[in-house]
Amino acid sequence: xxxxxxxxxxxxxxxxxxxxxxxxxxxxxxxxxxxxxxxxxxxxxxxxxxxxxxxxxxxxxxxxxxxxxxxxxxxxxxxxxxxxxxxxxxxxxxxxxxxxxxxxxxxxxxxxxxxxxxxxxxxxxxxxxxxxxxxxxxxxxxxxxxxxxxxxxxxxxxxxxxxxxxxxxxxxxxxxxxxxxxxxxxxxxxxxxxxxxxxxxxxxxxxxxxxxxxxxxxxxxxxxxxxxxxxxxxxxxxxxxxxxxxxxxxxxxxxxxxxxxxxxxxxxxxxxxxxxxxxxxxxxxxxxxxxxxxxxxxxxxxxxxxxxxxxxxxxxxxxxxxxxxxxxxxxxxxxxxxxxxxxxxxxxxxxxxxxxxxxxxxxxxxxxxxxxxxxxxxxxxxxxxxxxxxxxxxxxxxxxxxxxxx
Amino acid sequence: xxxxxxxxxxxxxxxxxxxxxxxxxxxxxxxxxxxxxxxxxxxxxxxxxxxxxxxxxxxxxxxxxxxxxxxxxxxxxxxxxxxxxxxxxxxxxxxxxxxxxxxxxxxxxxxxxxxxxxxxxxxxxxxxxxxxxxxxxxxxxxxxxxxxxxxxxxxxxxxxxxxxxxxxxxxxxxxxxxxxxxxxxxxxxxxxxxxxxxxxxxxxxxxxxxxxxxxxxxxxxxxxxxxxxxxxxxxxxxxxxxxxxxxxxxxxxxxxxxxxxxxxxxxxxxxxxxxxxxxxxxxxxxxxxxxxxxxxxxxxxxxxxxxxxxxxxxxxxxxxxxxxxxxxxxxxxxxxxxxxxxxxxxxxxxxxxxxxxxxxxxxxxxxxxxxxxxxxxxxxxxxxxxxxxxxxxxxxxxxxxxxxxxxxxxxxxxxxxxxxxxxxxxxxxxxxxxx
Numbered sequence: 001x002x003x004x005x006x007x008x009x010x011x012x013x014x015x016x017x018x019x020x021x022x023x024x025x026x027x028x029x030x031x032x033x034x035x036x037x038x039x040x041x042x043x044x045x046x047x048x049x050x051x052x053x054x055x056x057x058x059x060x061x062x063x064x065x066x067x068x069x070x071x072x073x074x075x076x077x078x079x080x081x082x083x084x085x086x087x088x089x090x091x092x093x094x095x096x097x098x099x100x101x102x103x104x105x106x107x108x109x110x111x112x113x114x115x116x117x118x119x120x121x122x123x124x125x126x127x128x129x130x131x132x133x134x135x136x137x138x139x140x141x142x143x144x145x146x147x148x149x150x151x152x153x154x155x156x157x158x159x160x161x162x163x164x165x166x167x168x169x170x171x172x173x174x175x176x177x178x179x180x181x182x183x184x185x186x187x188x189x190x191x192x193x194x195x196x197x198x199x200x201x202x203x204x205x206x207x208x209x210x211x212x213x214x215x216x217x218x219x220x221x222x223x224x225x226x227x228x229x230x231x232x233x234x235x236x237x238x239x240x241x242x243x244x245x246x247x248x249x250x251x252x253x254x255x256x257x258x259x260x261x262x263x264x265x266x267x268x269x270x271x272x273x274x275x276x277x278x279x280x281x282x283x284x285x286x287x288x289x290x291x292x293x294x295x296x297x298x299x300x301x302x303x304x305x306x307x308x309x310x311x312x313x314x315x316x317x318x319x320x321x322x323x324x325x326x327x328x329x330x331x332x333x334x335x336x337x338x339x340x341x342x343x344x345x346x347x348x349x350x351x352x353x354x355x356x357x358x359x360x361x362x363x364x365x366x367x368x369x370x371x372x373x374x375x376x377x378x379x380x381x382x383x384x385x386x387x388x389x390x391x392x393x394x395x396x397x398x399x400x401x402x403x404x405x406x
Numbered sequence: 407x408x409x410x411x412x413x414x415x416x417x418x419x420x421x422x423x424x425x426x427x428x429x430x431x432x433x434x435x436x437x438x439x440x441x442x443x444x445x446x447x448x449x450x451x452x453x454x455x456x457x458x459x460x461x462x463x464x465x466x467x468x469x470x471x472x473x474x475x476x477x478x479x480x481x482x483x484x485x486x487x488x489x490x491x492x493x494x495x496x497x498x499x500x501x502x503x504x505x506x507x508x509x510x511x512x513x514x515x516x517x518x519x520x521x522x523x524x525x526x527x528x529x530x531x532x533x534x535x536x537x538x539x540x541x542x543x544x545x546x547x548x549x550x551x552x553x554x555x556x557x558x559x560x561x562x563x564x565x566x567x568x569x570x571x572x573x574x575x576x577x578x579x580x581x582x583x584x585x586x587x588x589x590x591x592x593x594x595x596x597x598x599x600x601x602x603x604x605x606x607x608x609x610x611x612x613x614x615x616x617x618x619x620x621x622x623x624x625x626x627x628x629x630x631x632x633x634x635x636x637x638x639x640x641x642x643x644x645x646x647x648x649x650x651x652x653x654x655x656x657x658x659x660x661x662x663x664x665x666x667x668x669x670x671x672x673x674x675x676x677x678x679x680x681x682x683x684x685x686x687x688x689x690x691x692x693x694x695x696x697x698x699x700x701x702x703x704x705x706x707x708x709x710x711x712x713x714x715x716x717x718x719x720x721x722x723x724x725x726x727x728x729x730x731x732x733x734x735x736x737x738x739x740x741x742x743x744x745x746x747x748x749x750x751x752x753x754x755x756x757x758x759x760x761x762x763x764x765x766x767x768x769x770x771x772x773x774x775x776x777x778x779x780x781x782x783x784x785x786x787x788x789x790x791x792x793x794x795x796x797x798x799x800x801x802x803x804x805x806x807x808x809x810x811x812x813x814x815x816x817x818x819x820x821x822x823x824x825x826x827x828x829x830x831x832x833x834x835x836x837x838x839x840x841x
Contacts, residue, residue: 045522048689052518133519138515189519197592225518240518271727294515296590 001099001108004064004077007116014122015075017179018063019113021143022056022100023131024049024259025082028149036279041080043149044134044193052130052199053083055187057094059128063246066126069315072124076386078109082146086237101131103158103205104148110207111158114169114178123179125169130240132158133188134196138228139305141186142204155196156204162186162222166306168208168218172348183271184222187242219308221271223278227301233289241289241300245281246274250313252320253277253396255368267316267368274313275304277396283350319368322393325361325400326353329377333384333405334360337375341401344370344390368393375403408706408713409436414721414747415679417464423560424547425462430564431571432823434460436718439829440836443681447837457710461702461835462537463726464695466686468678478733495542495549500653502527502539517534525593525650527770533587534578537600538825540649541574546823549648551641566638569615569632571744593650603648605639633693676792679722687760692734699726700735707738714741714840720823721792724748731779732761739778742836746785747793754799771801781839785822785831804839807831 007015031048060079067074079098088095099105117125132144140161147158154176162184171178196202225232236238239247245337254269262270264344279302286300328337334356341351341364350371374388384405391401411432419425437454445453529536543773544567551566577583583603590596686693692700707715714723717740719727724745731738754772757764766772775782780801784792785807796803809831811821822828 045520047516047521049516049518051516101478131518187518189517191519191523193520193592194522194593197594229589234516234518236514236516289515290514295531297527 001078001080001105002076002112003028003060003079003098004074006073006184010075012120014072014124014179015116016070016072016124016126017116018060018077018126018128019074019109019115020056020060020063020079020127021101021106021129022053022081022083022085023129023144023146024051024053024084026132026144026148027147037175039102040328042155042195046132046144046149047191048084049131049234050084050086050236051154051238052187052242052361053081053094054087054091054237055130055234056081056128057087057091057097058239058247059130059185059244061249062246063126066314069317070124071312071315072122072244075123075176078113080105080109080250090237100146103160104394105206106145106160106287107207109208110165114175114208117169117182118175118178121171121177122139123181124189125179126185127165127180127183128185128187130187130343133186133190133232135190135192135224135228136196136202141188141190141224143186143188146190154203155199156202157170159204160207161204163294164206164210166220166222167210167216168206169220170211170214170218172211172214174211178218180218182218182220183313184220184376185246186222187225187232187240187246190224190228191231195277199264219271219311220306221275221307223275223304225307227303230301233294233298233300239272241282241285242302245278245285245300245310248281249277249396252316252322252368253281255316255320257368257394262310262312264312267319269313270310270314271307271313272310272354275307280396290376320395321365322368322395322398324364324366324391324393324398325402326355326357326364326373327361327400327402329402330406332361333375333377333381335356336377336379336381336384338378339403340376341376342372342374344372365379366393368395371401373401375405377405407719408459409441409716410461410703412460412702412717412719412723413464413725414678414719414723415467417462418467419462419464425464426560427564427567428547428823429460429563431568432564433460434565434568435572435823435826435829438568439826440833442834443837444840448841456713457706459702459706461698461811462824463695463698466682466698468682485816495539495546496648496652498542498546499539499649502535503653506531506536513541523593524653525588526587526596529587529596530584533584534827537574537604538827540600540645541571541647543648544571545821547790547824549645551638557685565615566612569611570604570608570642571610571824571826572769574604575830576611577603577607597650598647601643605642606748608638608642653654676722679772680725683722683726683841684758687729690733690760692729696726696729696734699723699801702728703727703738704735714739715739716836716840717743719743719745719748721747721749724750725753728753729760732759732774736778738781742781742783742840743831744783744836745796746792747787748784748796749792749794750784751794751796751799772799775800776802783807783832783835783839785809785828787822805835807835 026048029043029046029048054088060077063074063077074367081094081098081099082101083094086292117123129143132148134142134144140163142156142159142161144159150158166184169178169182201254230241232240248270249267254274255267256270256273258264258266270382282300282302289300326339328334337340337355339353340349342348343350370390370392372390376386377384387403387405389403391399417425436458441456442454445709447450503524507524551563577600586599587596590599682697683693687696717727725748727743728750731740753759754762782803784796785801786795787809789811796808797806809822809828811825
């Protein structure tokens with residue numbers, strides 16, 4: 001369902017068209033944390049979720065929040081969600097927002113989304129799905145919609161596959177002007193439930209007809225929240241681990257400096273920088289998952305297929321703010337060392353710490369960029385000398401600013 | 407260097423060959439996992455071939471005139487055919503799978519997909535433990551290899567079981583197999599893969615055993631040829647098939663019905679054997695049971711006067727050996743005594759030993775074993791209700807080693823010696839402590 005429509009303003013110009021889907025409420029499946037049942041209609045080892053509709057909503061919020069910074073104007077957002085009660089309690093606006101993530105509505109929204117995307121080759125599309133997923137064979141991904149588990153339909157009738165979705169968005173004679181920059185994110189498991197192993201090639205519903213082979217010059221990476229055969233994870237009542245990592249990257253951890261070759265005149269997030277930063281961000285999420293009792297064998301991981309050439313996903317209003325530790329080595333010099341942090345571009349001090357620097361290490365938040373750190377001694381102190389070091393603070397990996405004064 | 411093994415209570419020879427089969431398996435595991443590394447360390451190949459003496463005293467133990475008919479029946483019946491009765495191993499396997507496959511405690515973490523594939527998950531998370539659980543029917547004595555595999559040759563059967571357990575252990579520790587399990591697509595693929603790998607490794611070990619037998623086998627395995635191997639494959643295949651269905655089967659079993667009788671019988675035999683031993687033993691005379699152990703130890707020491715001596719005891723065997731070393735054969739010197747699943751500490755607390763001094767109580771500790779016993783390792787399992795610590799009571803005990811058999815209180819007591827992991831723990835200690 002269309003929840004944001006700026007097409008009149010965009011007119012014939014390229015725009016960004018998004019389709020966001022989150023499914024938590026699967027009425028045919030047992031609720032979380034209930035155990036799956038061995039009797040009754042098959043539930044394929046799955047339960048209802050309490051995190052994925054909320055994840056979709058957070059993605060919608062992010063897109064809206066940065067609409068002035070996107071490489072092309074935000075034109076449309078279509079949003080489908082089947083939230084759980086837990087999620088609507090946490091995020092009341094999710095209740096009744098968009099439409100339920102049923103097969104019928106998904107097909108309807110997808111076709112309209114493609115029609116809009118077919119208006120301009122310089123346009124951009126964005127697809128995000130969070131919910132249950134299965135993988136029938138390597139490289140496959142099937143997305144399960146609200147009606148999944150219905151005893152009155154084939155097992156994957158209420159499900160769609162990313163193959164017909166993504167390749168149905170390829171340029172063709174009927175849609176020669178379709179957007180050539182397309183981002184796909186699938187936040188779901190990629191395993192084949194045991195019950196499906198008894199079925200000869202379970203077939204999901206096709207989203208689109210796939211055009212015959214021809215030149216496909218899209219940049220259309222598809223980000224998977226799990227590698228083939230593995231699980232994606234979430235915490236009850238919170239956005240999924242992958243969604244959390246994704247948003248952290250889109251909000252600055254995946255930032256790159258201005259890049260003339262890419263046509264980026266300011267700090268920005270690109271498809272390649274996003275992939276690069278996700279590793280670091282997911283690592284932090286993994287630590288949290290382990291602290292919550294997750295097993296190391298289920299390590300959070302992700303995969304990007306069809307990356308192609310780099311392109312800008314969003315610009316940033318300025319350099320992102322990063323966390324950095326300030327360290328004086330050895331710590332014995334702390335009572336005597338005056339510490340100054342200097343912006344390398346302006347030559348102006350941005351921080352000055354009279355001795356002693358406390359706490360130590362000192363955790364600071366600075367805008368990404370080049371800095372120099374000086375440690376000075378007002379009076380000579382045996383064994384120590386004033387030193388200055390330069391640091392490049394560019395995400396995703398920020399080294400500590402450590403100055404050795406011996 | 408002789409090794410003396412003194413068995414515990416509730417050990418009887420019968421026409422089923424259980425005693426001989428277990429002895430052969432135990433000796434093989436002892437030789438391959440413990441003695442061979444000791445021989446390599448000492449650069450003395452004779453150690454790997456040294457004599458293992460197992461004095462049998464069960465014949466002097468308690469006899470039940472009515473064959474336990476006084477034990478009440480529970481009236482519970484199991485659901486399923488008789489040939490599906492591996493209750494303890496089914497239960498243990500199901501518990502293992504549940505623990506490993508659903509390791510995340512609480513209910514906060516949720517998977518965005520199917521939550522099944524439990525066997526694969528469990529195997530991926532701890533393959534040695536998983537495979538040990540697959541072979542529980544053998545370890546627990548609930549199911550053996552097909553008898554005609556070795557033409558009713560009990561020693562050869564025990565040897566085959568030992569090699570099979572070692573093969574499963576080695577496969578479980580193999581990094582390539584662990585990686586293969588990690589990328590398998592289904593439970594079935596995992597089980598097929600493991601079955602195949604265990605059989606391959608078994609054949610490797612079996613070939614090596616033929617070329618360099620560590621246990622003399624009456625009647626060679628060789629003539630049995632491929633037919634024998636096919637039967638073995640069937641037996642192993644059956645174990646894997648049982649494991650696949652064990653969690654569902656365990657859920658249908660009446661556990662009390664399955665356990666009541668064994669609990670009663672084991673406890674009554676334990677108490678009975680202890681009573682008979684104590685009645686026979688006097689303060690200065692070992693009695694029939696004690697004498698059989700004294701004779702075995704003295705005889706072994708006489709045959710190998712210049713060699714160190716290792717004594718391995720299980721349960722009541724430890725109490726007997728303690729009496730032997732402190733009262734009836736005080737001249738014997740032991741290089742290492744490993745008491746397993748024993749009550750030596752508890753018996754001394756109760757002042758039951760011939761050498762016990764009723765006035766010696768906490769905070770004092772009992773002394774007098776050293777220097778005749780150079781190293782005393784006591785192995786216990788908290789789940790084994792008949793195993794006790796010794797260090798709180800004996801000042802000269804070197805270590806109480808915790809070894810988790812993973813079994814319930816009912817089964818843990820008898821299950822140390824069927825597990826390769828137990829011998830590995832033993833090997834590591836003895837490698838440190840023996841020259």
